[in-house]
Amino acid sequence: MSFLVSAHEESQESLTSLSRRDTMGSFLPDSSSYELLAVIGRGLDDLMTVNLAQYRPTGEHVAIRRIDLESCTNDMVTYLQGELHVSKLFHHTSILPYKSVFIAENELWVITPFMAFGSARDLICTHFTDGMNELTIAYILLGMLKALEYIHHMGYVHRSVKASHVLVSADGQVCMSGLRSIFSLIRHGQRAKVVHDFPQYSVKVLPWLSPEVLQQNLQGYDSRSDIYSLGITACELANGHVPFKDMPATQMLLEKLNGTVPCLLDTTTIPPEELSLKPSRSGADSGICEGLGAGSIRHSNGEPSSTSAGHPYNRTFSSHFHAFVELCLQREPEKRPSASTLIGHPFFKQIKRRPSEALPELLLPVSPITSCESSRPQDSPSGMASLESGLSHLEVDDWDF
Amino acid sequence: MPFPFGKSQKSPAEIVRSLKENVAYLEKVDAGDKEVSKNLASLKEILSGTGDKEPHTEAVAQLAQELYNTDLLISLIANLQRIDFEGKKDVVHLFSNIVRRQIGTRTPTVEYICAHTQILFMLLKGYESAEMALNCGMMLRECLRHEPLARTVLFSEDFYCFFRFVELSTFDIASDAFASFKDLLTRHKIMCADFLENNYDKVFTEYEKLLHSDNYVTKRQSLKLLGELLLDRHNFSVMTKYISRAENLKLMMNMLRDNSRNIQFEAFHVFKVFVANPNKTQPVLDILLKNQTKLMEFLSHFQTDRSEDEQFCDEKNYLIKQIRDLKRPVAPEEA
Numbered sequence: 001m002s003f004l005v006s007a008h009e010e011s012q013e014s015l016t017s018l019s020r021r022d023t024m025g026s027f028l029p030d031s032s033s034y035e036l037l038a039v040i041g042r043g044l045d046d047l048m049t050v051n052l053a054q055y056r057p058t059g060e061h062v063a064i065r066r067i068d069l070e071s072c073t074n075d076m077v078t079y080l081q082g083e084l085h086v087s088k089l090f091h092h093t094s095i096l097p098y099k100s101v102f103i104a105e106n107e108l109w110v111i112t113p114f115m116a117f118g119s120a121r122d123l124i125c126t127h128f129t130d131g132m133n134e135l136t137i138a139y140i141l142l143g144m145l146k147a148l149e150y151i152h153h154m155g156y157v158h159r160s161v162k163a164s165h166v167l168v169s170a171d172g173q174v175c176m177s178g179l180r181s182i183f184s185l186i187r188h189g190q191r192a193k194v195v196h197d198f199p200q201y202s203v204k205v206l207p208w209l210s211p212e213v214l215q216q217n218l219q220g221y222d223s224r225s226d227i228y229s230l231g232i233t234a235c236e237l238a239n240g241h242v243p244f245k246d247m248p249a250t251q252m253l254l255e256k257l258n259g260t261v262p263c264l265l266d267t268t269t270i271p272p273e274e275l276s277l278k279p280s281r282s283g284a285d286s287g288i289c290e291g292l293g294a295g296s297i298r299h300s301n302g303e304p305s306s307t308s309a310g311h312p313y314n315r316t317f318s319s320h321f322h323a324f325v326e327l328c329l330q331r332e333p334e335k336r337p338s339a340s341t342l343i344g345h346p347f348f349k350q351i352k353r354r355p356s357e358a359l360p361e362l363l364l365p366v367s368p369i370t371s372c373e374s375s376r377p378q379d380s381p382s383g384m385a386s387l388e389s390g391l392s393h394l395e396v397d398d399w400d401f
Numbered sequence: 402m403p404f405p406f407g408k409s410q411k412s413p414a415e416i417v418r419s420l421k422e423n424v425a426y427l428e429k430v431d432a433g434d435k436e437v438s439k440n441l442a443s444l445k446e447i448l449s450g451t452g453d454k455e456p457h458t459e460a461v462a463q464l465a466q467e468l469y470n471t472d473l474l475i476s477l478i479a480n481l482q483r484i485d486f487e488g489k490k491d492v493v494h495l496f497s498n499i500v501r502r503q504i505g506t507r508t509p510t511v512e513y514i515c516a517h518t519q520i521l522f523m524l525l526k527g528y529e530s531a532e533m534a535l536n537c538g539m540m541l542r543e544c545l546r547h548e549p550l551a552r553t554v555l556f557s558e559d560f561y562c563f564f565r566f567v568e569l570s571t572f573d574i575a576s577d578a579f580a581s582f583k584d585l586l587t588r589h590k591i592m593c594a595d596f597l598e599n600n601y602d603k604v605f606t607e608y609e610k611l612l613h614s615d616n617y618v619t620k621r622q623s624l625k626l627l628g629e630l631l632l633d634r635h636n637f638s639v640m641t642k643y644i645s646r647a648e649n650l651k652l653m654m655n656m657l658r659d660n661s662r663n664i665q666f667e668a669f670h671v672f673k674v675f676v677a678n679p680n681k682t683q684p685v686l687d688i689l690l691k692n693q694t695k696l697m698e699f700l701s702h703f704q705t706d707r708s709e710d711e712q713f714c715d716e717k718n719y720l721i722k723q724i725r726d727l728k729r730p731v732a733p734e735e736a
Contacts, residue, residue, distance in 0.1 A: 069617060103570075103617055
């Protein structure tokens with residue numbers, strides 16, 4: 001098959017010229033070409049395991065998303081196929097490319113570049129539990145906006161914009177992923193103005209979704225709903241957790257419809273009395289300024305990292321950052337600026353250096369996973385499966401023919 | 402006559418002709434060309450409008466006519482490989498939109514493709530090239546919505562390429578090919594039944610290879626599709642033929658015991674048709690009788706955790722009863 005040959009040539013080439021590595025389809029669709037290393041993540045209700053792996057022909061590191069299809073319903077398989085199809089139609093430096101996709105035993109393997117800092121959510125879970133600093137957030141949001149600008153221009157709505165869907169590579173490159181819920185406004189060569197479809201398998205994304213997506217009314221929604229989700233993500237990155245977290249879905253819906261607007265938690269949004277208190281977490285860190293019963297909101301964020309420095313939200317974000325978030329989180333979708341417009345927002349003026357120079361430094365003391373700790377994968381896909389199939393071959397003649 | 406669409410002051414006909422020349426140039430230089438991409442983007446704007454602007458009906462008509470006159474669709478597909486990444490998607494957009502075009506009850510683009518069927522086969526062969534497989538797949542499926550075009554592909558020798566494409570190791574391409582394959586075999590029911598009846602042996606010989614595939618997804622999806630095909634009432638005579646053959650029953654009985662529960666489950670939906678058939682052939686009956694006790698035992702323990710699926714449980718109980726009641730027909734008296 002011609003494309004296999006060319007794929008192989010690509011990989012040979014990448015040994016010598018690193019710049020060519022970005023070419024799509026440069027990894028062989030064959031599980032024996034990859035050595036599985038540590039498990040670096042899970043997802044999709046635990047159907048998916050993400051491994052660090054080494055691509056044998058070149059020795060470079062990749063991430064492999066393995067999904068056990070035997071645990072997936074037929075509908076789920078179709079849904080995953082849809083995602084793969086869409087991902088092949090995108091080609092942008094801020095969108096995580098799928099380098100190779102194939103079936104190994106019962107598993108779907110998706111090969112992607114290895115993003116050594118993990119997702120922005122990993123970063124806030126493991127280190128920046130009270131939120132990241134403003135400049136770091138600016139780099140991440142700008143990367144997301146570049147991806148969204150492309151996605152929207154292509155006539156799609158992402159529908160799953162959140163911190164866990166933005167990844168950072170060892171050299172500070174910011175990439176969006178999470179294309180599973182993406183929806184095309186273009187059907188059969190015609191571009192629709194709005195979407196009415198409610199994203200499947202999206203229970204976990206509810207806190208990020210815009211009021212108009214959740215509302216599911218006849219007016220539908222469009223790419224501006226992603227801008228709302230970006231605003232929520234900004235709060236997530238700044239506060240260390242997503243607004244409306246732990247709130248029952250119906251209550252969250254009502255809050256959003258009634259115009260409750262989450263915000264960045266700092267000295268301008270939290271009353272000074274509360275900030276002077278020891279960090280016994282008050283209602284303020286729900287991230288909802290105008291929340292009704294703020295006291296009723298529970299937290300499971302764990303203890304703040306710095307007890308001596310007083311309240312973790314005793315800090316002040318720039319007025320540009322606050323303004324940016326307010327623009328994104330407006331209740332009326334048509335008032336929210338487009339991704340292209342937001343890229344020019346003064347909030348991003350603080351970015352002076354390239355992400356590759358600045359981000360790894362900003363993320364210190366977190367360092368990217370560089371070496372592959374020799375923690376062997378316990379659940380090697382071939383092990384059990386081949387044993388099972390070996391056994392079954394023994395009794396295959398059980399029927400009398 | 403100038404048309405008022407934004408930046409582009411050229412008429413649709415002018416853009417089409419300019420694109421045709423630029424594509425011809427692509428062939429010579431064998432490299433991407435900015436002009437082609439620009440022309441394609443302009444055509445896309447004419448067809449779908451931009452932002453709030455609706456497409457201009459008169460401009461679309463002029464564009465379509467010029468596409469037919471210049472055979473631009475053919476040159477675009479022939480040179481798709483040389484067009485850049487975004488340009489390829491614009492070709493798909495242009496193609497899909499224009500195939501849908503209707504004048505009253507007429508679909509002029511479908512008529513055009515009927516007269517230039519090489520377009521269909523170029524698209525089909527597109528699956529062999531990773532860089533344009535999905536683009537070609539999308540255009541092909543747009544064509545397959547129309548019966549005359551689907552018929553051309555289905556009744557051609559090239560249709561059998563699909564049995565290879567759906568097993569390609571690159572999963573996204575294999576999936577796309579399977580979607581087209583399924584469309585071909587299910588969308589236009591009467592035509593599909595006609596095709597399957599008249600090409601039974603050839604098709605099912607190939608199809609059986611898919612059921613034996615090493616690729617988990619190929620196996621699972623082709624088995625599911627087989628069940629759907631056999632249970633579709635349009636395909637009654639195909640089903641009758643299929644369930645008359647003992648080797649098909651053997652295959653399904655073995656798949657009932659596959660490692661994969663999903664494959665077992667899909668096999669059950671084919672197996673049940675053999676058992677429910679009131680006019681079983683002798684070889685089929687023989688196998689069922691030979692395994693009568695084993696089958697009853699097997700089925701009573703088969704996927705018992707699906708107890709909430711009432712239809713499945715009813716069907717299972719029905720099969721157990723049917724198998725229990727199976728009797729060897731009274732042997733005709735020796736003459």
